[in-house]
Amino acid sequence: MNIQSEIATVLEVNLDLPKETIEQLLEKPKFAHLGDLAFPCFTLAKSMRKAPQLIAEEIAEKIESPLIDHVEVVSGYINIFFHQPLVAAKVMEEILEQKEHYGDFPQDKGVMTIDLSSPNIAKPFSMGHLRSTVIGNALGLIAEKSGYTPIRINHLGDWGTQFGKLIVAYKRWGKEEEVRKNPIKELLKLYVLFHEKAEEDPLLNEEGRKWFNYLEQGNEEATELWKWFRKESLEEFNKIYQLLGISFDSNNGEAFFNDKMEAVVDLLKEKQLLVESEGAQVVELEDFSPCLIKKSDGATLYATRDLAAAIYRQENYRFVKSLYVVGNEQTLHFKQLFQVLEKMGYDWAKGMAHIPFGMMLKDGKKMSTRKGKVVLLEEVLQAAIELAEKNIEEKNPLLEMKEEVAKQVGTGAIIFHDLKHYRLTDIEFSLEDMLKFEGETGPYIQYTHARACSLLRKGQFSHPATIADLQWDDVSFPIVKILMDFPISVEKAIEHYDPSEIAKYVIDLAKAFNKYYAHVQILEENDEKEARLSLVYAVTLVLKEGLRLLGISAPEAM
Ligand code: ARG
Incomplete structure (x- = not known):
C-alpha cells in the first residue's frame, strides 16, 4: 500500500468520508513548509456545519500514525509532515524489493487493443x-x-x-x-x-x-x-x-x-x-x-x-x-x-x-500531404542520431557501443520531445527544439540516469543497504517523495491516457536527483555511503522504468 493511501486510512478513522474521497482530496503542497501532504477541510464544512478551521483543529488532535511526525493547522488545512526516516524506509524497501516491477498493477484487466x-x-x-x-x-x-x-x-x-x-x-x-x-x-x-x-x-x-x-x-x-x-x-x-x-x-x-x-x-x-x-x-x-x-x-x-x-x-x-x-x-x-x-x-x-x-x-x-508540405520523419530521426554521435565524439570518445547509444539518444530526443507535451496541445514543429539535448529533454533524463549508474560503478555498489542511518534533509527527502509518487503517476497516465504524466514525472525525478548530486558528496567514504548509493540505485531503477514506459532506452553510459 502506498503512503498516501495509508495516510488516507489514518484520516478515515476520524472522518465521515469514504477513503477514496479522502485520497482524492489530499493535496501535495507546493512548498515544503506547508507539509508533505495537506487535507483541506472546506468540503466538510457544509455537512458538519462548522468552520473549516475548527474542523481541521479537531481532526488534527486525533490524528495518530507512526508515518506522521506532526501536523499543523493552517487556514482550514491540516498540513501533514511525514516521519521522514520511516516513510523513506518504507518507500525504499518497496522499490528495492520490486525493482522494475515497482508501480505494476497486480491484477489482470483484460485485453486493450490500441490502433x-x-x-x-x-x-x-x-x-x-x-x-x-x-x-x-x-x-x-x-x-x-x-x-x-x-x-x-x-x-x-x-x-x-x-x-x-x-x-x-x-x-x-x-x-x-x-x-x-x-x-x-x-x-x-x-x-x-x-x-x-x-x-x-x-x-x-x-x-x-x-x-x-x-x-x-x-x-x-x-x-x-x-x-x-x-x-x-x-x-x-x-x-x-x-x-x-x-x-x-x-x-x-x-x-x-x-x-x-x-x-x-x-x-x-x-x-x-x-x-x-x-x-x-x-x-x-x-x-x-x-x-x-x-x-x-x-x-x-x-x-x-x-x-x-x-x-x-x-x-x-x-x-x-x-x-x-x-x-x-x-x-x-x-x-x-x-x-x-x-x-x-x-x-x-x-x-x-x-x-x-x-x-x-x-x-x-x-502540414498537408496534398500540397507536399511535409517533413520527412526519417530525415529528422537521422539528424538527431547524427547529433548524438557528434556529442559522444566530443564528450566521451572512448564510449563502448557508440553507435547503439547514439541511436538511443537521438530517438530518445525525438520521442521525449513529443511525449512531454500534454497529448492534446498542438506542437509547432521545430527541428531545433527536437534536437535540444539540454533542459527538459530525453537526453537530459538519459544523461541523469547514466550519471547515476556511473556513481554506482565508481562506488562499487553491489547490493542495497539499509537506508535507516541516512540523515534526511531538503535535498534528499524530496527524492523519496518523488519516488513514492511513481505508482500514482502511472495510474494517472493510464486514467487520462496521457504519457506526458510519466514524462513530467521523470523530469521531476531527474531534477531532484541532479540537485542532490550537486549538493552531496555521494562517494565520500563514511558510514552513510552505502545508504546514499542505495538511494541512487533506487533512482536509476525508477528513471529507467519511467523511460521504458515512454519507449525510450536508458543507456548506462553515454
Ligand atoms: N490512416 C489514417 C490516417 O492517416 C489513420 C487511421 C487510424 N485508424 C483507424 N482505425 N481509422 O489519417
Whole structure:
C-alpha cells in the first residue's frame, strides 16, 4: 500500500468520508513548509456545519500514525509532515524489493487493443503519424504495467479512392526505376501532380474513381500496382519503426477488411439501420451527421472499413478496451463509428475510445500531404542520431557501443520531445527544439540516469543497504517523495491516457536527483555511503522504468 493511501486510512478513522474521497482530496503542497501532504477541510464544512478551521483543529488532535511526525493547522488545512526516516524506509524497501516491477498493477484487466501509427501507403510517414506511433506505443507500455494485455494494431491506410488516383498518375507520368529508387518521394510526387492536374482537368478525378472501382473488383493490373506500392511503402515505414524500436501485433490495414465489408453492410440492412440518401447508403445518427457506408458508385469508405475492423477486433481479441490513437481532426469520424456500433446493439462499444492528439504545425499551419508540405520523419530521426554521435565524439570518445547509444539518444530526443507535451496541445514543429539535448529533454533524463549508474560503478555498489542511518534533509527527502509518487503517476497516465504524466514525472525525478548530486558528496567514504548509493540505485531503477514506459532506452553510459 502506498503512503498516501495509508495516510488516507489514518484520516478515515476520524472522518465521515469514504477513503477514496479522502485520497482524492489530499493535496501535495507546493512548498515544503506547508507539509508533505495537506487535507483541506472546506468540503466538510457544509455537512458538519462548522468552520473549516475548527474542523481541521479537531481532526488534527486525533490524528495518530507512526508515518506522521506532526501536523499543523493552517487556514482550514491540516498540513501533514511525514516521519521522514520511516516513510523513506518504507518507500525504499518497496522499490528495492520490486525493482522494475515497482508501480505494476497486480491484477489482470483484460485485453486493450490500441490502433496506432496507421500511416497511409504511398504517402510519407508524417509528423502526425509519428505522434500517433509514439503516444500509442507508450500507452501500450503503460497499459501493460497497469494490468492490461495490449494488442498494438497498425491499421495501415492501404485502401481507398486515393489508390485509384495514384494508379492513374503512375500510368500517366510515373517511371518504374524512379519509384524503385525512391518509392515514397516518387509516389508522393505523383500524388501531388495528380491533384495539380485535376484542378485543370476534373475528368482525372473520374478516372481515379474508375480505377479504384477496378481495384475493389480485383482487376489484375490495378491489384499488381497496388501490391507493389504497398510493399515499397512498408519497407520504408519499417525503417522508421526499427529506428524507434517499435513493433506491432498486427499490420492488418484497411485492405484486410475488403472481403469483410459486405457482411457488415448486410448486418446493417438486417438491423434496418441502412437508409438511402442521394444514391448513397448511410446510417442516420441522433447526435451526429449520418455515417456514410457506401457511395453511390458502390465504393466503400473509411468508415465502412473501420466498422468491419471493430467487429473483427472484438471477435478476435475480446477486448475490454479499444483505443484509437488518431489526430483530433478525426473526432467526428470516431463519434459516428461508436454510435453506429451502439445502434447495432454492441455493448462492447462502450469500451472504445478515441484518443486524440494535437497537430504538429508548421508556421502555425497544418502540414498537408496534398500540397507536399511535409517533413520527412526519417530525415529528422537521422539528424538527431547524427547529433548524438557528434556529442559522444566530443564528450566521451572512448564510449563502448557508440553507435547503439547514439541511436538511443537521438530517438530518445525525438520521442521525449513529443511525449512531454500534454497529448492534446498542438506542437509547432521545430527541428531545433527536437534536437535540444539540454533542459527538459530525453537526453537530459538519459544523461541523469547514466550519471547515476556511473556513481554506482565508481562506488562499487553491489547490493542495497539499509537506508535507516541516512540523515534526511531538503535535498534528499524530496527524492523519496518523488519516488513514492511513481505508482500514482502511472495510474494517472493510464486514467487520462496521457504519457506526458510519466514524462513530467521523470523530469521531476531527474531534477531532484541532479540537485542532490550537486549538493552531496555521494562517494565520500563514511558510514552513510552505502545508504546514499542505495538511494541512487533506487533512482536509476525508477528513471529507467519511467523511460521504458515512454519507449525510450536508458543507456548506462553515454
Ligand atoms: N490512416 C489514417 C490516417 O492517416 C489513420 C487511421 C487510424 N485508424 C483507424 N482505425 N481509422 O489519417
